[in-house]
Amino acid sequence: MKTTRWALLLVLVLGLFAAACGDDEEEPAGGSGAEPAADVEEFPAETTMGRIQEAGEIKIGVKYDVPPFGFKNPQTDDIEGFDVDLGQAIADKLGVEPNFVEAISDNRIPFLADGTVDLVLSTMTINAERDQEIDFSEPYYIAQGRILVPQDSDIAGIDDLAGNRVCTALGSTYEATLKEQAPDADLRLVDSYSECLELVQNGAVDAVSTDDVILTGMIIQDDTLKLTEGEPLTTEPYGAGIKDGDTEFQEFVNGVIEEYKSGGGWAEAYEKWVGQYTGEQQEPPTMTLEEAIEVTS
Amino acid sequence: MNYLFNPENWEWIVTGNNVRFILQGFAVNLEIAIISMVLSLIAGLALALARLARWTPLSVAAGTWVDVWRNLPLIFIILYLALSIPSSWRDAWEDVIPSWFPEGLQSGRVVAAILGLVLYNSAVLAEIMRAGIQSLDRGQNEAARGLGMSYRQSMRLVVLPQGLRRMVPATVSQLITLNKDTTLVSIVAIQEVMRHGRIVTSANFFGGVQAPVLQVFLFVGLLFIIVNLALSRLSRRLEIRERKRTAVGEVKGVRGLEEQAAAGIG
């Protein structure tokens, strides 16, 4: 009797294993499903590009919970977003499949350093500090630090934050920025922005501050929220993260990004992921890497 | 109240992938619980034996180790490990793990989670095991020695089997606690039931229906209650069976074990 019970429990557990496994077997690579170009350039084996082509896949670190730049669609299990589309374009140029890995803010730099990923495309702001540990591509998107509030809020800008509860992520650049620019604000720090969204939606905080990109994702999910007018808190040029010192790969990625911008891919992605929700227009960024580092220091 | 029972708020259960998505996350929790439990049992036994060793430095060292880990919050341990585990360990995990393992367990971050759970639980289990072994009537050990067995033989053949059998119900109780503790790994971004629940609540962005937080997490809570209730029934059956089996002899302090485990609710 006792054995039967244990056996039953074991079967239950294995059953759950199987159920979970079975559904995960077909893990789609994500991205917009573009066909790899027939005329793909072959790269020498000692370069990163060659190594990736050998491996047949490029590992790209993206966010899984930041629509519309990197997120996992629970209905389809696909990874989608602006960053993801750019990643797909880079993979296409190499003629390989992209393998999207979740990279949260804490571990994206370590992941590059130890080779867990070949490239990071996860709403990562270019700044001098990070540039010391990794290399960046040219900026591929210029986000801005803004403030998100409910539609009926009185808060119109940074100065109004004083005395109000503002949410941002623990350890993010905004923690420092807000302490500097809004020292009298009541800062609520959480682990991830999805928590900030929850808090502003249920009224536990009065405002959220981070990249407008992330804030846009929140507005898409809940249109009773809006961005305040007024000066952006910061300028955040996003760059692709590349392992420190790999100048060849850096050049390659820059080349792909250039093509993406001039060939219309950027504009398409922008409209698809941002423009159609915010109603705003934007040109592909022309800022250089040096300028980006300047701006953020 | 209206909000709670409004059928619109429960519509998400029957539409789209939502329930399956949550169950997939839940499976990850259970898997992590089982893996951690197995490892904790092994480590816990080693610690308990070290604790009972006759060589004082070992016993004191083991005792201190157990006391430290038992008294720290589990989430504290997990977060600390998540921040300080060298990435080589994470890599090693990702290399070793077979691909038929579910996706939630593929990431190297799971190392921090499981290591944290094992460090903590092995300490708790070590105490439970120690109490179980010590609750055994001293007469058993003496009788065994009187029959000519060495310390090791007496432990192996007489004391341990009985002592460990005694703590099976308490261990199952600890498994229940461990089950609950697996939700903490969501804080280190492991894709388990809490994360999946949160994603479902934002499902309307992805073309699903509005899934309110209250309802979704009541559902998640229910999942845990069901599984843990089954485990606790099991534990009670085992305890009753133990008492019947040892009704002839003294059953000293078995109750204490259950309580101790139940009291180890953190």
Add this chain to the structure above:
Amino acid sequence: MGDYISVLTDNLDEFLAGFWVTVRLVAFSFVIAMVVGTLVAALRIAPSKWLQRIGGVYVETFRNIPLLVLLFISFAGLRRAGVGIGPWTAGIVSLGLYTAAYVAESLRSGVFSVSKGQIEAALSLGYTYRQTLRRVVFPQAFRTVISPLGSLIIAMIKNSAIIGVSLLALPDLLKAARLVQSRTFETNEAFLWAAAGYLVLTGLATLTIRVLEKRYAIHR
């Protein structure tokens, strides 16, 4: 070595503030746990089957649900439903109700450990059922449960860290460690001092319980 000391002294305010937040969380939750736990225990031993069942449902629900899920339900869930509950309230009530289930169970076994003979004697002396409970049973029951209560308090100290880390975003001791770490990148130092803080708390709790045990506890 100098590093460790400087991390503490430079961030002492942060650590102390977090320490006191933890203390407050545990203290208030303890009160709720004792009050609600006693009520539920009374339900569990009531002569009515229905009351017993209600108590049973409470205990089974709150013992088997993870605290984190409870926090989500009580804070995010309720707020979305229109209830304006704040993070402190949600945290303290959740931890209190959660622990109350265990308090109830401990008290219940404490009650059962009071020998039937005493109850019969009290009743035959003319005490009403309620008086018997109040004057004979519960006082002894409470004294039996001092040591399990000690474990519960330690568990609450540990569980308080979950409250801080969840979306309630309360600035407790663990949060202080993480803030200091994200500012200084001195992971080991920051966490060591926070660990020391937690061990101090659990140590104090253990000592207090031992003293109380010596003076009051009944061992069965």
